[in-house]
Amino acid sequence: MATETVTVVPSTPPQPPPTKTVTKTAEAPEPTRTAEAPEPKTTAPAPDVYYENCDEARAAGAAPLHRGDPGYAPHLDRDGDGVACEPYVGH
Numbered sequence: 374m375a376t377e378t379v380t381v382v383p384s385t386p387p388q389p390p391p392t393k394t395v396t397k398t399a400e401a402p403e404p405t406r407t408a409e410a411p412e413p414k415t416t417a418p419a420p421d422v423y424y425e426n427c428d429e430a431r432a433a434g435a436a437p438l439h440r441g442d443p444g445y446a447p448h449l450d451r452d453g454d455g456v457a458c459e460p461y462v463g464h
Contacts, residue, residue, distance in 0.1 A: 424449060427458035436460075 422444035424430040430438060430449065436458035438445040449457035 424458075430458045 422435070424433070424435070424438075424444050424446070427436060427449055430436040430444060433444075435442075435444050437460065438449060438457040440450070440455035440457075445457050447453070
């Protein structure tokens with residue numbers, strides 16, 4: 374009896390093995406310092422200012438004063454419009 378060898382070829386091409394994705398996290402390099410950054414300058418709050426009258430405010434070069442300005446006070450704002458020690462009209 375004779376033996377015959379038969380090779381079977383599949384009709385679809387063989388599938389490649391599944392791929393495997395590997396993710397590696399790289400560490401960030403240390404930042405290089407070229408020069409030290411200057412310290413931020415902070416402005417000290419304005420000291421409390423009080424003017425007895427508008428003549429004092431004008432002599433200090435602060436007039437006119439607006440509501441919220443250092444030195445503004447209601448007794449300096451005669452018409453209550455938020456502006457104290459306004460210049461005289463016509464002067």
